[in-house]
Structure formats: structure tokens, C-alpha cells
Amino acid sequence: MKKDFISVHDITRYEFHELLDLAQEIKKDREKYRKALKNQVLAMIFEKPSLRTRMTFEVGMLELGGTAIYLSPNEIQLGKRETVEDVAHNLERWVDGIMIRTFAHDNIVRLAAASKVPVINALTDLSHPCQAMADFLTLREHKGGLSELTLAWSGDGNNVAHSLMLAAAKAGTKMAVATPKGYEPAPAIVRWAREDGRDTGFELLLTNDPREAVRGADAVYADVWTSMGQEAEKEARIKTFIPYQVNPALMALAKPGAIFMHCLPAHREEEVTASVLDSPCSVVFDQAENRLHIQKAILLTLMGKKEKHG
Ligand code: CP
Ligand code: NVA
8 A cells, every 4th residue: 555545545446455455354353453653653633623534533542452533623823823834844753644624625636645654534524434434345245245335425425425426336335425516525525536436336326315315225415514624615515415305204204124323423413313313224333433443454564564662
């Protein structure tokens, strides 16, 4: 794999499946890699809030024998207190890896280019690749052969949608994305997904009709309508997105036995009703658990090769 994990687009199809397989192995035997990253330190830069990402990276490093250090939004002030490049040149002297959650995707690209140690994307305005990897692990556990499946998205064509599309392209999973007009996925991501999925069986349907997207799907995915950083648009977005709510009527159009997915945090009665989120078809906490296992696989792959402190 490359030095950094910035986008699902950057890994090969083979590496995609290797990461899923390693995560599955780690999940089966949590003791197995207890010392694999002994004495290694991960810096975790957060410019936005988090429950799952912080906990799973921190617990993941602990379970691999290393340590993680949390840097809050007030601490680094990327690009304000000092340049992104200077942050990289400082951190690389002390730590073995950097995880970052930030606004502008370009911050991660610049950090990775400047840093000698691996950089992991833990969400930007453009993408959320660790989430997508965990979600495809979850989809495989619940539904089996990824290349036989269709994943439907109803809502904003946002960071999570982007990474899921790129993962679906690698996996050969069909994807149907329904968004309101003006909220479609970024054309550059659509292009990447179509390129990456050319020989995998991947197909992408882009529509403004949630019912068209969900009809016959094996899994239905929802995310918040207002992502972190878009809070000023909240009221307008609620009005626009109401027709995209995942409720029992929409779920009824999916394949019998279809699962419901959500990266969390969720807002009941907005993007999903409690009657779906809290029902047996919902696998949202399996997704949250799998963040731990897939990120341990990513950490091991990027940081596991080096020997440190003798
Ligand atoms: N799904 C996810 O990334 O959750 P957090 O924002 O809590 O990290
Ligand atoms: N799209 C959401 C995902 C949160 C994990 C956001 O960016 O806020």
C-alpha cells in the first residue's frame, strides 16, 4: 500500500480486499496483534467533533500495543497558528503515524505530502474512507458476496456517499444514489468511481428519486442531512431532504431482508425514523464496531512494518 490512506481511490482492488480480510482476522482474534505496534504513537488531529472515530483509533492503538494522543480543535489550529507543512515536520519527529479529521480535503493532501510518517484520513468535507471500509466489511458480513449486491443511498451526496461510491467501485457492488437536485455527488468522485469500477461489475445509478434508488436494494444507507460545518444551512436542508427520509414505506421497496445502514450520529425522525433505525434490520452498531477492526487493519498495514526503539 502507499504511505498514506487518504482515499479508497488510492488503494488497489487487491489491497481493498486484503484490508477487509485482515480486519476479519483481527475481529476473530483480538489478542493476536497485541504487540504489533508496540511503542508506536499515533497523533490524532481533530478539527471536528467525534465519538466513533476517536474511540476506535484510540482503542485500536491500545489493542495493538501502542498509544494515541488526542489533539483537540483548539490545539493545532491547522493553517492558522502554523502552516500544515510545519505541523507535519514537527509531528514526524515524535510520532509514527498521524490521523486527521479536518474540513478542507487539501489539508490532508498537504499534510501527507510533507510528512515522512503515514497519514490517515479520518473524515474531510470530501470523504470518509475509514467509514466506507468498515461499512463494506459490515455489508459482507451480513449479505455475503459484495459483487452480487446493490447498495442504495438516500440523502446528501456528501463525504460518506463519496467514499462508499469509491468502495463500491473496488468491490464491484452496484450503487444507486438518490439526492435532491443540487446535492449530487461531486463529478470528480463520480468519474473516479466509474474509472475504478470499469472491470469490477460496478454500476452507478444517480437519481433524484429515492424510490428508484431503493427499489430491489440489498442495503439502504442514510446519513445526516447537515454535515459538520454546514450548521447554518440546517433549516433549509431539513425542508429539502424530507422526501429522502428512510422510513418503513421506503424500506418496503428494498429487497425482502434488506439491511439499514448509517454511519452515525443519527437524527431520528429526520434522515431515518426510529422505527427503521431501532428495528432488527438496522446494522448501525455493527458498522460502529467494525470501525475498530478495519482501522486496526489500516494501522497495521501502514505502521506495522517498522521496528521501533530496538
Ligand atoms: N461515523 C463517525 O465517523 O462518527 P464520529 O463522527 O462520531 O467519529
Ligand atoms: N456526513 C457526516 C458524517 C459524520 C460521520 C458529517 O460530515 O458530519
